[in-house]
Amino acid sequence: MVRFARDRVGPIVRLFFHPTITGLENLPQEGAYLLVSNHNAGLGLAEIFSFAALWAEKFEGERPIAAFAHPLGFKFWPMTAVHDALGSVPSTYEAAYETLEMGVPILVFPGGDHETLRPVWQANRVDFGGRKGFLRIAKKMNCTIVPMAIQGSHYTAPMLMRARFLAWLLVIPRALGQKRWGISLLGLIGLIPIFFLPLDAWIRAVVAMVWLSTPLNLVPWIPWTIRFKIGAPIEPSTLFASDDLDDTLHTVEATIQALLVDDTGGLGAENEA
Numbered sequence: 001m002v003r004f005a006r007d008r009v010g011p012i013v014r015l016f017f018h019p020t021i022t023g024l025e026n027l028p029q030e031g032a033y034l035l036v037s038n039h040n041a042g043l044g045l046a047e048i049f050s051f052a053a054l055w056a057e058k059f060e061g062e063r064p065i066a067a068f069a070h071p072l073g074f075k076f077w078p079m080t081a082v083h084d085a086l087g088s089v090p091s092t093y094e095a096a097y098e099t100l101e102m103g104v105p106i107l108v109f110p111g112g113d114h115e116t117l118r119p120v121w122q123a124n125r126v127d128f129g130g131r132k133g134f135l136r137i138a139k140k141m142n143c144t145i146v147p148m149a150i151q152g153s154h155y156t157a158p159m160l161m162r163a164r165f166l167a168w169l170l171v172i173p174r175a176l177g178q179k180r181w182g183i184s185l186l187g188l189i190g191l192i193p194i195f196f197l198p199l200d201a202w203i204r205a206v207v208a209m210v211w212l213s214t215p216l217n218l219v220p221w222i223p224w225t226i227r228f229k230i231g232a233p234i235e236p237s238t239l240f241a242s243d244d245l246d247d248t249l250h251t252v253e254a255t256i257q258a259l260l261v262d263d264t265g266g267l268g269a270e271n272e273a
Helices: 002-017 045-059 079-086 093-101 112-116 133-141 164-169 185-195 201-213 245-264 267-272
Strands: 020-022 033-037 066-069 106-108 144-151 159-163 181-184 227-230
Touching (some): 033 133, 033 245, 093 106, 093 133, 133 245, 144 245, 181 185, 185 201
Parallel strands (some): 020 227, 033 106
Antiparallel strands (some): 144 227, 159 181
16 A cells, blocks of 8 residues: 555645645654644545545555544444555544554544635635644643644635534435545536536436535545645643643644644634634
8 A cells, every 4th residue: 555655646635736745843753643634625535535645655655544434334344444555544533543552653633624624715724613622632642743734725615604404414424434525616506507407407416415425525636736735743741731622632733733834824814814
């Protein structure tokens, strides 16, 4: 899988996304940690594949890293085989504790679908949606958090709308366990040929709903430069000086936001305001 990411995925992501990564010197040389980042663009595929290729190219499999993934993906083949090959683990407390105890760091996107489905005009805003599970993990395991900012990937699959009611309205997302869903630019463009299908109106409506509810309308399709920037580690003694996890969450979000602002020349600050 390392060779595949380096030799097969690498050329593809370099062609479409020209990914770069800086700040690798900030990664702890030993021991487990949480690499915490903002998350972007529908399914987040552009940044996930780009990160995997860059990591494989840099470390050649010598420094393993796990990544949180939705637990649903570990219940069905072929996703089970994909996750096994990638080394990803279910986004559960139990899996996190076991992985960190093995000394393996974990890539975490606390914002999850809340961030990936945010509108494209909020592309440079870091917003974990109040989720603090990763902080509870870090506190219990007394592990370092390393912040990472990702810029550019949200433009590879522009989102227009995010709402909980969409998961229920479109039926399929909620049936698959999704609490919220989004409408992408690609999703709207895909409605155009559906509208002209030589079918009854109710059939076209059903086809449109199926199209909007499938992950296909969330895939990356616009070439855009993706930049990863890793910041200085935040030690547990500093991170958890206060028992208020809300303050700690704000600290981590603000740290990643500052990395994003620095990497975008102020775009993050403008959008946050």
